Amino acid sequence: MSSHHEIADCLLVDWGTSTLRAWVLDSSGEVLVRRTSSDGMGKLKTGDFEGALLALTGDKLRADATTQIIVCGMAGARNGWKEAAYREVPCEPVATGGLTPVETADGRIAVAIVPGLCQLEPADVMRGEETQLAGLIAERGLTDAVVCLPGTHAKWARLEGGRVRCFSTFMTGEMFAVMADHSILRHSLAGDGCDDEAFMSAVATSLETPQQLTGALFSIRATALLEGLGREAARSRLSGLLIGVELAATRNYWEGRTVHLVGTDALAGRYAAAIEFAGGLVERHDAEALTLAGLSRVRDLLREEAG
Amino acid sequence: MSSHHEIADCLLVDWGTSTLRAWVLDSSGEVLVRRTSSDGMGKLKTGDFEGALLALTGDKLRADATTQIIVCGMAGARNGWKEAAYREVPCEPVATGGLTPVETADGRIAVAIVPGLCQLEPADVMRGEETQLAGLIAERGLTDAVVCLPGTHAKWARLEGGRVRCFSTFMTGEMFAVMADHSILRHSLAGDGCDDEAFMSAVATSLETPQQLTGALFSIRATALLEGLGREAARSRLSGLLIGVELAATRNYWEGRTVHLVGTDALAGRYAAAIEFAGGLVERHDAEALTLAGLSRVRDLLREEAG
Numbered sequence: 001m002s003s004h005h006e007i008a009d010c011l012l013v014d015w016g017t018s019t020l021r022a023w024v025l026d027s028s029g030e031v032l033v034r035r036t037s038s039d040g041m042g043k044l045k046t047g048d049f050e051g052a053l054l055a056l057t058g059d060k061l062r063a064d065a066t067t068q069i070i071v072c073g074m075a076g077a078r079n080g081w082k083e084a085a086y087r088e089v090p091c092e093p094v095a096t097g098g099l100t101p102v103e104t105a106d107g108r109i110a111v112a113i114v115p116g117l118c119q120l121e122p123a124d125v126m127r128g129e130e131t132q133l134a135g136l137i138a139e140r141g142l143t144d145a146v147v148c149l150p151g152t153h154a155k156w157a158r159l160e161g162g163r164v165r166c167f168s169t170f171m172t173g174e175m176f177a178v179m180a181d182h183s184i185l186r187h188s189l190a191g192d193g194c195d196d197e198a199f200m201s202a203v204a205t206s207l208e209t210p211q212q213l214t215g216a217l218f219s220i221r222a223t224a225l226l227e228g229l230g231r232e233a234a235r236s237r238l239s240g241l242l243i244g245v246e247l248a249a250t251r252n253y254w255e256g257r258t259v260h261l262v263g264t265d266a267l268a269g270r271y272a273a274a275i276e277f278a279g280g281l282v283e284r285h286d287a288e289a290l291t292l293a294g295l296s297r298v299r300d301l302l303r304e305e306a307g
Numbered sequence: 308m309s310s311h312h313e314i315a316d317c318l319l320v321d322w323g324t325s326t327l328r329a330w331v332l333d334s335s336g337e338v339l340v341r342r343t344s345s346d347g348m349g350k351l352k353t354g355d356f357e358g359a360l361l362a363l364t365g366d367k368l369r370a371d372a373t374t375q376i377i378v379c380g381m382a383g384a385r386n387g388w389k390e391a392a393y394r395e396v397p398c399e400p401v402a403t404g405g406l407t408p409v410e411t412a413d414g415r416i417a418v419a420i421v422p423g424l425c426q427l428e429p430a431d432v433m434r435g436e437e438t439q440l441a442g443l444i445a446e447r448g449l450t451d452a453v454v455c456l457p458g459t460h461a462k463w464a465r466l467e468g469g470r471v472r473c474f475s476t477f478m479t480g481e482m483f484a485v486m487a488d489h490s491i492l493r494h495s496l497a498g499d500g501c502d503d504e505a506f507m508s509a510v511a512t513s514l515e516t517p518q519q520l521t522g523a524l525f526s527i528r529a530t531a532l533l534e535g536l537g538r539e540a541a542r543s544r545l546s547g548l549l550i551g552v553e554l555a556a557t558r559n560y561w562e563g564r565t566v567h568l569v570g571t572d573a574l575a576g577r578y579a580a581a582i583e584f585a586g587g588l589v590e591r592h593d594a595e596a597l598t599l600a601g602l603s604r605v606r607d608l609l610r611e612e613a614g
Contacts, residue, residue: 123530
């Protein structure tokens with residue numbers, strides 16, 4: 001049967017900065033179709049979102065009824081489709097109360113955006129990760145857990161009693177990118193592999209002396225000039241120094257605990273190795289599966305409310 | 308008398324990444340003329356250096372004799388005029404032994420480049436600052452001192468018995484620039500003034516918890532989103548967090564000592580305020596005057612050798 005005949009009862013949408021991902025669900029909540037496009041929030045203006053979503057999923061919509069669409073991620077940012085206010089921790093990672101409705105030109109859809117979370121002291125925000133945390137709770141029963149979500153802005157969160165107690169964001173991924181692309185270190189880096197020894201040695205350095213970060217970064221350049229440090233080793237050292245500092249800052253999260261690490265890519269692999277090296281325990285989870293589970297959780301909450 | 312009649316006995320040249328600066332000296336070592344151009348090392352190819360120098364100073368050269376030209380700074384880097392090998396610390400900041408001669412097409416000049424300094428453990432390099440250190444010793448008699456040289460790559464050096472015992476480089480200035488221009492923080496920063504309170508509070512934060520740097524940087528963004536942190540305050544906070552981490556890393560240099568701070572610009576002013584806040588004592592020095600004094604010291608050494 002062609003997917004054109006699999007009409008949506010509900011659409012779940014993960015709208016990130018670079019990728020738009022949609023799942024078409026039937027009335028029992030089973031996924032009929034999964035689709036993705038490169039229409040990420042980063043390249044869309046506010047007026048483009050509805051069209052981008054319809055281009056990806058329009059053929060799945062019923063003509064004779066309204067299809068509910070639940071969206072998480074950067075579509076809810078200030079420069080996204082519609083700003084969804086943050087909910088303040090401590091709180092459950094998702095709730096129907098905070099859902100932000102979006103007016104659309106197309107009458108076949110009813111769109112709601114999952115709000116992000118904020119923390120006032122110290123000031124912090126997340127948008128998208130809250131849905132993965134809801135997935136961890138809903139699908140894995142992890143009501144009390146420490147969670148690490150690596151990425152451009154890596155997040156650490158503490159779950160207690162099914163609520164997000166607190167969280168912390170680190171610019172680890174973005175600092176890696178801007179230093180590798182725009183600083184003098186760009187002359188010394190290359191490749192996209194990982195030199196495990198260089199990486200782990202740098203993690204150890206930062207765990208021991210995190211306050212030396214800005215000096216240790218220059219030392220990559222100096223070692224390249226003086227000792228011919230290889231370009232892949234230099235890149236691994238940059239990554240290790242930054243992840244090591246993140247671990248030095250998050251001891252209160254991971255020390256003596258199991259870290260639930262969200263991600264199965266190479267970056268998450270480096271986090272797992274670093275956390276285990278530091279003495280933490282790691283359990284890994286598939287990020288997309290958690291997002292889907294979290295969005296499904298919002299759908300279920302809405303159904304319960306509707307009776 | 309027109310400066311065209313003030314013919315050089317010797318030329319001293321500070322060739323930085325963005326600026327070329329030359330002093331014309333008479334036979335007694337007095338400065339007759341000072342000139343600058345924007346022909347910094349950063350925009351020149353190896354073959355361009357001689358022409359750039361002659362364009363700035365050619366009218367000062369004697370036709371009937373060879374004029375000695377002493378050059379410090381990035382002209383001696385790998386991609387500069389001619390690579391000048393590093394001298395290894397501990398050593399005197401400048402010495403005639405390491406001077407790197409440069410062959411020129413114009414027979415009226417004899418060019419020598421002052422080598423930089425290197426340190427093997429931990430790996431580090433400097434190029435240009437060694438001449439300012441020589442100036443501190445020659446002109447101020449500071450044979451034993453702690454020196455801080457703010458900049459793109461800030462340097463801290465320890466002088467003992469007229470020698471450079473050790474030094475450390477921090478990417479503070481360059482990290483400020485790349486984060487302000489290329490990271491998500493660019494949306495939250497503006498201006499070029501300094502919000503003293505925001506700056507000093509950030510210095511205090513980093514001195515207390517330097518391992519939190521990559522998290523505190525994201526907190527600038529979060530505070531802008533949640534509390535409307537002003538753009539100048541955000542910029543000052545970025546500066547304060549980075550300088551604070553540098554001070555946390557250099558306690559062994561400055562604690563209980565007078566820091567000889569090289570620079571009179573706004574950045575050096577922020578360093579002075581931060582060091583004093585942390586409990587250090589600061590004495591400030593004019594960077595250009597030290598460079599001139601250091602280059603003059605090299606000239607004097609060469610004269611002594613020539614007998």
